[in-house]
Amino acid sequence: MSENRVPVIEVESLRITIDGAAVVDGVSLTVAPGECVAIVGESGAGKSLTARALLGLAPRRAAVTADAMRVGGTDVRGLDERGWRSVRGARVALVAQDALVALDPLQRIGSEIAEPLRLHARAGGALRDRVLALLRRVWMPDPERRVRQYPHELSGGLRQRALIASALAAGPAALIADEPTTALDATVQAKILGLLREIADAGTAVLFISHDFAAVRLLADRVLVMRDGEIVEEGAVAEVLEDPQHPYTRQLIAATLHEPREAGDAGGETVASVERVSVAFAGVPAVVDASFDVRQGTTLGIVGESGSGKTTLARVLLGVQAxxxxxxxxxxxxxxxxxxxxxxxxxxxxxxxxxxxxxxxAAGGVPRAERRERVSALLGEVDLDPSLARRRPSELSGGQRQRAAIARALAANPDVLVLDEPVSALDPSVRERVLRLLHRLQRERRLTMVFVSHDLDVVAAVADDVLVMQGGRIVEQGAVAEVFAAPQHPFTRELLAASGVRRP
Incomplete structure (x- = not known):
């Protein structure tokens, strides 16, 4: 950041309390024009509450105070809802995590983008031309057709582009992107991050909220690391990533970087052989001519973008899809x-x-008299306190729920576990604990696993062998260390480049 640039976002000693308890405490930050600043932390760290305070969207029960809080030169402390409406969209705009929820399902994309132009009287000339120009700015393919479509008719990546176009419509000086790529495939994520970088380079101040240091590495100039409502470390991205000072920062970084498993002769005989399997739905191919083996005691990773056929292939292995x-x-x-x-x-x-x-x-044939004891044993096996058996799923954290789901799968004493994106919604350190749990269970139970994921770093951590799928076809397969070290197919190389996986 140049020293002579006036910050677009300026916050000093922000404090947010809910029912008297501090959830954000003493946060200070600045974002200059053309700069991207990331706030990184796990769920509950306070990063999204910080961002929403800058939009006047803190929860009703929250009390927000700060020594200074300016957006685009305007002191936003004490603004009423009418005052905030004049700021939102015009000076600062939000790109949310789930575009399908953020976009109005009853409005066409063109109408959604036109709304802030009407609200802030920024249309200028023909409204349709302005909307099309915004879609072209976010590299939306075939914008003339997209303006007539509804959100559910677009892929995740295209929906996120439409949401960014809507956020940019009134020409805000600052853009707050709250986990905008969490649910996206690696290559789509890389494109959205590249788009946000272009927007910053064009002069917009971007505040990027994430739990993923790999995404921060690709996008941000500076990073703030939050834990329990406080900033525990901050600095230039390169400095923090290369030489993190706080133990929590080191923990987060370690959880996003894995070396691929080394090729070896782990695993014995072939458990299952899939030969030239094809599946189509309503005449549209989902899996085409797939052939591979699953080896005893190993983990087979299946990677690819959404719609590549990996989940359909997993359903075939489960026997629920013929x-x-x-x-x-x-x-x-x-x-x-x-x-x-x-x-x-x-x-x-x-x-x-x-x-x-x-x-x-009961479905696994365990006698009634033994079930209570077995429930406690299963919960203990997945590192959950047996007392959690009394809780409903909604009363557990995400990591606890996923471990409970693994315990339920183990109840039938399986030989093979098929896992479909089992850690995609988890924070890095929680994800790491679940991955370590799976590795331990595999070793102790001699389990064979099939692990479906769009996250190549996760596959690098858990898999022995990997299948790379594109458009329903297996385009590359082999030992994960060999495939990741020397990918032969262009799509595999693209996935690896987008994911930032370190090659052995």
Missing amino acids: PDTGSIRWNGTHRVQFVHQNPLGAFDPRWSVGRSLHEAL
Whole structure:
């Protein structure tokens, strides 16, 4: 940041309390024109509350105070809702995490982007021309067609571009991006981060909220690390990433960088052989001519973007999706269990965790008299206190729910676990604990695992072998260390470049 540039965002000693308890305490930051500043931390750190205070969107029960809080030169302390409406969109705008929720499902994309132009009288000339120009600015393909579409008709990456175009419509001096790439595939994420960098380089001040240091590495100039409502470390991104001073910062960075597992002869005989399997839905190919083996006691990673066919292939292995052509041959009898991406949706919300585990044990043939003891043993095995059996899934944290889902899968004493994006929604350190848990369970139970993910760093941490899928086809496969070290297919190279995975 140049010293002579007046900050667009300036905060001194921000404090936010809810019901008298401090959730943000003493936060100070500045963001200059053309600069991207990242706030990094895990859920509950206070980073999103800090950002929302700058938009006048703190929770009603929250009390917000600061020695200074200016946005675009305006002191926003004490603004009423009418005052905030004149600031939001015109001087500072928000790009939220979930574009499908943030965009109005009943409005076409063109109308959504036109709304802030009407609200702040910034249309100038023809409104449609201005909307199309905004879509072109965010590199929206075929903007003339997209303006007529609804949010559900766009992919995740295109929805996020539309949301960014809407945020930029009234020409704000500052853009706050709150976890804008969390749910996106690696290559799409890289494109959105590149777009945000272009927006910053064009003169907009960007405040980027994230729990992912890999994303921060690609985008930001400076970084603030938050924990429990306080900033524990700050500095230039390169300095903080290369020489972190605080133990918490070192923990977060370590959780986002894994060396690929070394190739070896771990694993024994072939558990399953998939030969030339194809699946189509309504005539549209989902999996095309897939062939591979799953080896005993190893983890097979399946990677690719959304729509690449990886989840369909996992469903074929589970036996819940029959292939149209081709075959799966199991070497003997194997019990296969599934761990879902969203455990909150996978559990019955009306039941306690203990009851769900009881049902799973009953389905596995465990005698009634043994079930209570087995429930406690299963929870202990996944590092959960047995007392949590009394809670409903909504009363657990994300990491606790995912471990409970793993415990339920283990109740049937499986030989093979199929896991579909099991850590994609978790903070880095929580994700790391779950990955270590899976590694321990695999070793202790001699489990074979199939791990579906769009996160190549996670696959590097857990997998022995990997399949890379694109458009329903397996474009590359082999030992993860070999594929990541010397990728042969252009799409694999693109995925690795976008994800920032370190090559051995």
